[in-house]
Amino acid sequence: MVHVVPGRDPVGAALAAHPLVGKISFTGAPATGVSVLKTAADNLTPALLELGGKNPFIVFDDADLDSAVPWLVEAGYFNQGEACTAASRLLVQDTVYDEVADRVARAVRRLTVGDGADPATHVGPLVTSEQQHRVLDYLDIGRAEGAVLLAQAELPANPRLAGGYYVAPTLLTQVTPAMRVANEEILGPVVTMIRFHDEDEAVRIANGTPFGLVAGVFSGNHQRALRIGNAVRAGLVFVNHYHRAAVGVPFGGTGASGYGREHAHETLHEFGYSKSLRIPNGLGPIPRWQPSLDATAAPEQERPEQQ
Numbered sequence: 138m139v140h141v142v143p144g145r146d147p148v149g150a151a152l153a154a155h156p157l158v159g160k161i162s163f164t165g166a167p168a169t170g171v172s173v174l175k176t177a178a179d180n181l182t183p184a185l186l187e188l189g190g191k192n193p194f195i196v197f198d199d200a201d202l203d204s205a206v207p208w209l210v211e212a213g214y215f216n217q218g219e220a221c222t223a224a225s226r227l228l229v230q231d232t233v234y235d236e237v238a239d240r241v242a243r244a245v246r247r248l249t250v251g252d253g254a255d256p257a258t259h260v261g262p263l264v265t266s267e268q269q270h271r272v273l274d275y276l277d278i279g280r281a282e283g284a285v286l287l288a289q290a291e292l293p294a295n296p297r298l299a300g301g302y303y304v305a306p307t308l309l310t311q312v313t314p315a316m317r318v319a320n321e322e323i324l325g326p327v328v329t330m331i332r333f334h335d336e337d338e339a340v341r342i343a344n345g346t347p348f349g350l351v352a353g354v355f356s357g358n359h360q361r362a363l364r365i366g367n368a369v370r371a372g373l374v375f376v377n378h379y380h381r382a383a384v385g386v387p388f389g390g391t392g393a394s395g396y397g398r399e400h401a402h403e404t405l406h407e408f409g410y411s412k413s414l415r416i417p418n419g420l421g422p423i424p425r426w427q428p429s430l431d432a433t434a435a436p437e438q439e440r441p442e443q444q
Contacts, residue, residue, distance in 0.1 A: 153173050153182070154176050156180050158182055160182070160185070160407075161177050161182055161184040161185070162399075162407075162408075163186050164187045165188065167188045167347075167395075170186045170188045174186070184397075185389075185398075185407050187221065188221075188390070189322050189394060190350030190351055190390060191226060191320065191321070191322050191348040192348070192350055192351040193226045193343040194224035194226065194227050194353040194355075195339050195343060195353065196227070196229045196355045197339075197355065198232040200355035200357060200377075205355040206241055208379045209227060209379070210241065212353065213326075213328040217260050217261055217263055217304070218325045218328075219263060219268075221351075222381045225322070225327065225329060226328075226343075226346075227241070227328050227329065227330045228333050230334070231333065234330075234332050238308070242287050242288035245290055245308050245328075246288050246289070247290070250303055251293045251295070251298060252293075259306075261303075263303070266302050268302065268325070269302035271324075275317075275318055275323045276307060278317050278318060279316065282317065282318065283313070284309040284310070284312045284316060286307060287308045287310045289306065290306040304327075306327075307327045307328070309327065312330055314331060319346075340365060340368045340369060343370075344369060346393075348390065348392060348393045349370040349392040349393070349394050350389075350390035350394035351372070351375070352371040352373075352375070353375045355376075356377070359376075362376045371390065372391060387400065
C-alpha cells in the first residue's frame with residue numbers, strides 16, 4: 138500500500154520525525170538532506186539520501202565527437218536541466234576545446250523551447266518562477282565571474298506561452314573550476330564548459346566539487362576511459378555514452394550527492410536488514426558448556442558430555 142501525503146516543509150519534517158517511520162528515502166538539496174538527517178537521528182531512523190550532482194562530462198581529444206556532442210546536448214538539457222543526473226560541467230581537452238564549443242553551440246541554438254507537453258519541444262519551462270529567477274541569477278553570476286555566454290536557444294514567441302517559466306538553454310564557455318557556476322548545482326538548462334590539458338587535470342577538475350553522483354568519459358582509448366572512470370569520484374560513470382536509464386545497476390552518489398543505493402538488488406538491503414535466527418541442532422537438551430580457559434586444551438577436551 139502506498140500513501141501520498143502532499144505538503145511542504147512541515148509535512149516532511151513531521152514524517153521524518155515520526156517514530157513509526159522505519160526508513161527515510163530522501164531526494165533533494167544537500168542542505169535539506171542535512172536537516173532530514175538531524176531529524177532522523179532523534180529516532181535513529183536509517184536514511185537513504187540522493188542529493189543531486191554537478192556532474193562532469195569529460196571529452197578527450199581522441200573521442201568520437203560525432204557521438205559525444207549529441208550525448209552532451211541530451212545530457213545537459215534533458216528535463217530543462219532539472220535533473221540530478223544533468224551533465225552540467227563539460228570538461229574538454231584543450232586541443233579540441235574550440236571545435237567542441239562550436240559544435241555544441243550550433244546544437245544549442247537549434248533547440249526548440251516551448252510547451253513541455255508538445256512532442257516537438259526539446260526544452261520546456263522550469264518548475265516555478267522562483268527557480269526561473271534563480272537560474273537567471275546564475276547566468277548573471279557566471280558572466281560577472283568572466284564566463285562567456287557563447288550560445289542560447291530562442292525563447293518561445295507564442296503569446297500562449299508568455300507566462301511560462303522559461304530560461305533559454307545556454308552554453309557558458311571560458312569557465313574556470315573556481316567559478317560558482319562550475320561548483321554549485323544550478324538545476325536549469327545551463328552547461329558550463331571547462332578546459333583541461335591532461336588526464337591528471339581532468340580528474341582533478343572532475344573531483345573538485347563536493348558532489349559525486351554521475352560522470353561521463355569520452356575517449357577512443359578504452360584503457361584511458363577505464364582509468365579515468367575509476368579515478369573520478371562518482372557513483373555511476375558512463376563510458377562513451379550518457380544513458381541515464383541505468384536500469385539494473387546501483388544508483389547513488391557520494392559526498393554532497395548523498396549515500397545509499399537504489400535501482401538494483403542493493404535496494405532490498407537498503408529497505409531491510411539481515412537477521413539471524415539460531416536454533417540448537419538436534420532434539421537433545423542444550424549443552425551447558427563453557428569454553429575452557431586453557432587455550433592449549435584440545436576441542437574434545439573442552440566439551441563435556443551432555444548430561
